[in-house]
Amino acid sequence: MSTKNIAVIVGSLRRESFSRKVAHNLIALAPDSLRFSIIEIGDLPLYNQDIETDTPPAAWQRFRDEVRPAHGLLFVTPEYNRSVPGALKNAIDVGSRPYGKSVWNGKPGAIVSCSPGAIGGFGANHHLRQPMVFLNVPMLPREAYLGGIDKLLGTDDKFVPETAEFMSKYMHTFAAWVDKIAGS
Ligand code: FNR
Numbered sequence: 001m002s003t004k005n006i007a008v009i010v011g012s013l014r015r016e017s018f019s020r021k022v023a024h025n026l027i028a029l030a031p032d033s034l035r036f037s038i039i040e041i042g043d044l045p046l047y048n049q050d051i052e053t054d055t056p057p058a059a060w061q062r063f064r065d066e067v068r069p070a071h072g073l074l075f076v077t078p079e080y081n082r083s084v085p086g087a088l089k090n091a092i093d094v095g096s097r098p099y100g101k102s103v104w105n106g107k108p109g110a111i112v113s114c115s116p117g118a119i120g121g122f123g124a125n126h127h128l129r130q131p132m133v134f135l136n137v138p139m140l141p142r143e144a145y146l147g148g149i150d151k152l153l154g155t156d157d158k159f160v161p162e163t164a165e166f167m168s169k170y171m172h173t174f175a176a177w178v179d180k181i182a183g184s
Helices: 018-029 058-067 086-096 122-134 161-182
Strands: 004-010 034-038 072-077 109-115 144-147
Touching: 004 018, 004 161, 018 034, 018 072, 018 109, 018 161, 034 161, 058 086, 072 122, 072 161, 086 122, 109 122, 109 161, 122 144, 144 161
Parallel strands: 004 034, 004 072, 072 109, 109 144
Antiparallel strands: none
């Protein structure tokens, strides 16, 4: 297995975000064949076709340039009002344009959603699948919803053992998926 670069997109902007803590745990549990970069989305201006010129906003360009070289995509997101947080949807739109130059195209992807609530961001997780499938992102045929996330992280912000074991398996399955789609 050759090393694969994975762009990690976190759907929450807040400093103490559970989703960001989950992302760090997932990175730590993944096999060595994956190398991760968290790509920030908080500074992206709202997508507007009027400013999609030869000189688009610098933050759009920076985001596209950071995602483009990745072999695979890992989304870690909370749920806002039973759907995807607006900042994350905006990042997906920014990455999808200009038409024909989407940075998402063909990259294997996976989604982990989390919430202090019981259903673990199920709505966001499934709503996010829809644009990603549209954008030709082969999605891992496994699901991960982390409900009660406030109780699945210890005081050190590490997963409790049962969650670490479950998510370690998930990350190994994701690594195999990346190899299958992006070449081993
Ligand atoms: C929420 N939250 C929430 N939780 C949930 O399980 N389903 C939902 O639909 C929503 N909706 C929602 C909307 C908005 C605008 C906010 C701010 C929050 C609660 C949410 O899960 C909680 O705040 C998480 O802690 C957010 O994730 P991060 O920031 O910790 O990663």
